[in-house]
Amino acid sequence: MVDIALFLDTHPCDKEALETYQHYKSMLKDARSEYTECYGPLLKTDVNCENYWTWIERPWPWE
Numbered sequence: 001m002v003d004i005a006l007f008l009d010t011h012p013c014d015k016e017a018l019e020t021y022q023h024y025k026s027m028l029k030d031a032r033s034e035y036t037e038c039y040g041p042l043l044k045t046d047v048n049c050e051n052y053w054t055w056i057e058r059p060w061p062w063e
Helices: 002-010 015-039
Strands: none
Touching (some): 002 015
16 A cells, blocks of 8 residues: 555556555455454554444453
8 A cells, every 4th residue: 555655646647556556445444344343443543433432342462
């Protein structure tokens, strides 16, 4: 993702790079959702806090 984003900084109209970026962005979103569902949020930005703050809802990895 970082490399493609850097490439797009210098080639903003490259359609193939844009499609590649969107493809991997979608894959990353799916992988993060699957991880969060199985193990809890990896980052605070992954917290599903519709009703309350759930960051500390599950045990920490070392518990």
